[in-house]
Amino acid sequence: MRQFVVSLLVLGLCGPVGWAQSRRASADSAAVIRKPTKLSRQEKRELARRAAASNAPRPAAPTLSAKDKEISEALFVDGVKYVTLEDYPKALDRLLKAYALSPSNAAVNYKIAEANLLSGNLRDAANYAQAAVQLDPKNAYYYLLLAQAQASQKQYDAATATYASLVRDVPGSGNYLFQLADLYLAQNKLPEALATLEKAQQQFGTLDEISFKRQQIYLRQNNLPLALKEGESLIANNPTETRYVLAQAEMYASNNRLPDAIRVAEQALRIDPDNPQARLILAEVYRQQNQPEASQKQLKLAFENPALDIDQQVRILVGYLKQLPNDKLNPLALDLAAATVRSHPKEAKAYSVAGDVQTLTGKKREARNTYLKALRLDNSKYQLWQQVVLLDAELNQADSLLVHSDRALELFPNQAQLWFFNGVGHSLKQQPKQAVSALEHGRKLAAGNAELQAQFDAQLGDAYHELKDNAKSDAAYESALATEPNNYGALNNYSYYLSLRGEKLEKAKEMSGRTVKQFPDNDTYLDTYAWILYKLKDYAGARTSLEHALKTTxxxxxxxxxxxxxxxxxxxxxxxxxxxxxxxxxxxxxxxxxxxxxxxxxxx
Structure with a gap:
């Protein structure tokens, strides 16, 4: 019988836009430097030439005449304009000419540094920013630009030193202590970060940001008592702020202080009765306490809440997917998947993960339909189309398989597997010519993937048999088995068709015997083997094989x-x-x- 087979931190920057610059930067008016624009090789060579020329030793510039001063100012303004327009080659052309006239002007050095930073020339950006700082050591913007150029080159020690100089030397720059602390944290310099935060507290008093950063440092130092103390301080200062309560509950839970975790999580629920994060914390704590019913109740309540982020729901469900199928977990996983869809009915990923759960728990028809709902929201995911056509094939739904594989091929015409399933669909519909056309095309696309080509060959063997082209059918089966000698579907179908033709019966018997040995209770394989024995006139052997098959079919x-x-x-x-x-x-x-x-x- 035939068988079917199938960052560091981004430093804020702004600067003077005219010739005459302010001596002191506003502490909270920093803007972010724009993303660098990639220059051509020719532009980079020209900029390097100009930079080298501008950095060459030169005699001290004489006092500018009124005319030269006017020219220099005009060049500077023109250069600033081109920086704004993101035309950095023209900007640097004007600014370097202004620099040639006024090399000791801090604003000119700053703008040259900014143009170099934005165009990706980090080394020159750092050099000119350093010059700007030296020329005007009281301008915060110059330090910020220098620190960004250094951090962009992963020169974190230098960037840290620049920030330290800024907060030390520039009056009114205390707010940059927080960025300095972040830099220390990024380098895992925890004592220095704590000392910096202590300075910030001395200057600004007790702030939530200081307590929170200090808490993170204590956690890195595995100093749980101090981290919890900071957490209690945050909660006391912000009694209606659930995020601090939840962070405290999570700390208790992750450090096996489960009663405290429950107490604080319930405190969060008194503030916000529907808070899904508090429910998740309780679910985890109850799980650790071996209270599965209580844990599942909290988990379901969290999943029913649309406020729970879809990505977090997906991550939790993916954890269950790794354990499925599991008779004990299947019902819970299905409930959570359904809740995800209810709480996020317009999210394709909700239906996608729900389809995965249904597939692994054996609900293939429901899974196929759920994947189709995901595709109605977002049809760009090839993996979803692949799952749909695979399930169509497993469900033996030829019409659906053809419709869905045709739609998928409109979007992904170069995906060999879609052509494979399209060919299978035509085979199921008893359309062997169309099947051969789809399978041969897909086989070409699968070049380089021997295993996939073997699957195509096995299907081509079936299709060519239906066309009564025995030579091509046999050749396809031989090709499939040359790559995969234990392709039992191909072994079964090839041997069965040989028996129908009464050809190569000993070969057919050997191939079919291998499938029966591997699957001794498979009624399809037993029937094939019996029919070959029948053709060999071994009626007693055929009877034994068929009586075994009839026990299950x-x-x-x-x-x-x-x-x-x-x-x-x-x-x-x-x-x-x-x-x-x-x-x-x-x-x-x-x-x-x-x-x-x-x-x-x-x-x-």
Whole structure:
């Protein structure tokens, strides 16, 4: 019988936009430097040449005449304009000419540094920013630009030193202590970060930001008591702020102080009764306490809340996916998947992960339909189309398989696997010509993937058989088995078709025998093996094999074959009885069955 097979931190920057600059930067008016624009090689070479020329030793610039001063100012303003327009080659052309006239002007050095930073020339950016700082050591913007150039080159020690100089030397720059603390944290310099935060507290008093950063440092130092103390301080200062309460509960939970975790999580729920994060914390704590019913209740309440972030729900469900199928977890996973869809009905990823859960728990039809809902929201995910057509094939739904594979191929015409399933769909619809066309095209796309090509070959063997092109059918099967000798679907179908033709029966027997040895209770393989024995006139062996198959199947073809064997063994009444039973079993029997029954005689 035939078988179907299938960052560091970003430093804020702003600067003078005119010739005459302010001596002191506003502490909280920093803007972010724009993303660098990639220059051509020619532009980079020209900028390097100009930079080298501008950095060459030169005699001290004489006092500018009124005319030269006017020219220099005009060049500077023009250069600033081109920086704003993001035309950095022209900006640097004007600014370097202004620099040639006024190399000791801090604003010119600053703008040259900014243009270099924005164009990706970090080394020159740092050099000119350093010069700007030296020329005007009281301008905060110059330090900020220098620190960004240094951090962009991963010169974190230098960037830290620049920030330290800024807060030390520039009056009114105390707010930059927080960025300095972040830099220390990024380098895991925890004592220095704590000392910097202490300075910030001395200057600004007790602030939530200081307590929070200090708490993170204590956690890195594994100093739980101090981290919890900071947390209690944050909660006391912000009694209605749930994020601090939740952070405290999480700390208790992660450090196995479960009663405290429950107490604080319930405190968060008194502030915000529907808070899903508090529910998740309780669910985890109850799980650790081996209270599965309480844990699951909290988990379901959290998942029903649309405020729970879809990505967090997906991450939790992915954790369950790794444990499925599991009879104990299947119901919970399905409930959580359904809740995810209810709480986020317009999120494709909600349906996608729900489909995954349904697939792994054996609900294939529901999974296919759920994936289709995901695709209605976002049809750009190839993996979803792949799952849909795979399930169509497993469900043996040829019409759906063709519709869905055709739609998928409109979006992904170069995906070999979609052509494979399209070919399978045509085979199921008994359209062998279309099947061969799709399979041959897909096989070409699978070049370089021997295993996938073997799958195509196995299907081509079936399709060419239906076209009665035995030579191409045999060649396809031989190719498939050359790559995958244990492709049992190909072994079964190839051997069965050989038996139908009465050709290479010993070879067919050997191939079919391998499948039966591997799957001794598979009724399809047993029927194939029996039919080969029948063709070899080993009727007793065929009978044994078929009687084994009939323990697990009511397939009409198997029953009819059993009747044929009984006839050959001389048990004619019993044979006719089996033929009659085959007719009652439904479709699948041969066109000769009615004639056998009517005339009570074997026809082959």
């Amino acid at each position: 009511k397939d009409a073809a198997v029953i009819e074959h059993y009747g044929d064997v009984l006839w050959q063994l001389g048990q004619h009444p019993q044979a006719v009885a089996e033929w009659q039973r085959a007719r009652k079993a439904g479709p699948g029997a041969s066109p000769l069955l009615d004639r056998k029954i009517k005339e009570q005689k074997l026809y082959e």
